[in-house]
Amino acid sequence: MSDAVTYQQDGRIVTLTLNEPETRNAISPAIIKAIVAHCDRINHDPSVSVVVLTGAGKSFSSGGNVKEMKEKTGMFGGIPAEVRVHYQHGIQNIPMALNAIEVPTIAAVNGHSIGAGCDLAMMCDMRVISTDTQFAESFLRVGLVSGDGGAWFLPKVVGISRAYEMTFTCDLVAAEKAMAWGMASSCVAPDKLMEEAMALAKKVASQPPISLRLCKKILRESQAMSLTASLEMAAGMQALVQHTADQHEAVTAFLEKRKPVFQGK
Numbered sequence: 001m002s003d004a005v006t007y008q009q010d011g012r013i014v015t016l017t018l019n020e021p022e023t024r025n026a027i028s029p030a031i032i033k034a035i036v037a038h039c040d041r042i043n044h045d046p047s048v049s050v051v052v053l054t055g056a057g058k059s060f061s062s063g064g065n066v067k068e069m070k071e072k073t074g075m076f077g078g079i080p081a082e083v084r085v086h087y088q089h090g091i092q093n094i095p096m097a098l099n100a101i102e103v104p105t106i107a108a109v110n111g112h113s114i115g116a117g118c119d120l121a122m123m124c125d126m127r128v129i130s131t132d133t134q135f136a137e138s139f140l141r142v143g144l145v146s147g148d149g150g151a152w153f154l155p156k157v158v159g160i161s162r163a164y165e166m167t168f169t170c171d172l173v174a175a176e177k178a179m180a181w182g183m184a185s186s187c188v189a190p191d192k193l194m195e196e197a198m199a200l201a202k203k204v205a206s207q208p209p210i211s212l213r214l215c216k217k218i219l220r221e222s223q224a225m226s227l228t229a230s231l232e233m234a235a236g237m238q239a240l241v242q243h244t245a246d247q248h249e250a251v252t253a254f255l256e257k258r259k260p261v262f263q264g265k
Contacts, residue, residue: 004030006056007038012049012205013198014042021057026065027116027148029074032091039097046264049205049212051101052197053124054108060133061117069142087147091116095149098123099220102213104204108197109133110190115142119150122157125216127184128197135173135183137166156223157183208246209264 006017016038018025025031042048055061068074075086098105098120107124111132118135121127137154139146146154146167155163158181166173175187188196204212214237222230241247245265253260 003034004028005034005038007041009048012047012209013052013201014038014048014050015052015054018053018055018061021055021059023065024057024059024062024112025055025117026062027091027094027120028065029090032094036093036097039101043100043102046209048103049207049209050103050201051105052108052194052201053105053120054194054197055110055117057111059111059117060107060109060113061120062112063115063117063119063138064142064144066142069144091148094120095123095153099149102216104212104216106197106201106204108193109135109184110193112136114138116148116150119146119148119153122150122153122183126200128193128200129175129178129184129187130190130193131175131187132190133175133178133184133187135166135178136170137163138170140167141170208241208244208250208260208262210244210246211241211250214241 002019004019006015006019008015008017016035018031020026020028020031042051064076065074069076072078075090076083078086104126105124107121107127109121109127109129111130112134113121114134114136115138118137121135137146137150139150145151151163151167154166158166162181165171173181173183175184178184179187185200186196218230218233218237221233225233246260246262249260249262
């Protein structure tokens with residue numbers, strides 16, 4: 001039996017691949033469990049500096065399983081109180097895990113990224129897309145609301161007005177518009193997608209590992225902080241990283257005009 005989400009590490013880069021192409025990587029209990037477990041593993045593994053998240057097959061993720069919606073099974077089954085628990089202890093664990101992951105994340109979005117699949121891409125820090133990528137915040141199309149964190153993440157990426165438009169119309173957002181709306185940093189041919197994502201990942205992974213994780217933390221936490229609190233956090237982080245061997249190596253390499261060699265110390 002294959003893993004619902006495969007985990008592959010090359011150097012300081014981990015690639016997570018949604019691996020249920022027969023459902024176009026619909027968000028299943030197995031995918032939920034695997035993403036959460038992998039995020040926890042990465043947070044405890046200092047050898048990892050960046051994550052690339054993608055989907056096997058022709059789609060990144062088709063979102064919720066429409067067949068289960070109709071049959072009211074899985075996360076859609078039971079009385080209202082039970083459905084609420086299914087969400088809180090099921091799919092909502094994904095945004096909590098990805099929001100708490102300590103390393104930068106890159107979504108390499110292939111093909112369709114629909115509903116919860118769209119939201120999954122928005123949960124990542126950066127997105128690289130292919131020319132055949134299409135996003136849709138399409139919950140209303142099946143009579144639902146965004147139950148997986150999209151209402152929190154999507155406006156942070158596209159702005160509130162465009163988040164409203166995507167939510168209220170359920171329209172597909174093709175690659176060209178996605179680029180214009182700032183949903184992705186680059187768009188390439190489908191056969192170049194992973195090459196482009198890995199090139200970005202390698203640039204990120206070349207940074208000093210401890211400082212990189214703290215840079216992500218201060219960027220993420222500062223969105224909900226006052227300026228005073230953010231500056232206080234920055235001061236403490238600076239005091240920490242300035243006593244790391246990697247920060248000394250970064251400065252030394254800069255002055256010596258050579259490539260630094262970081263050890264994560």
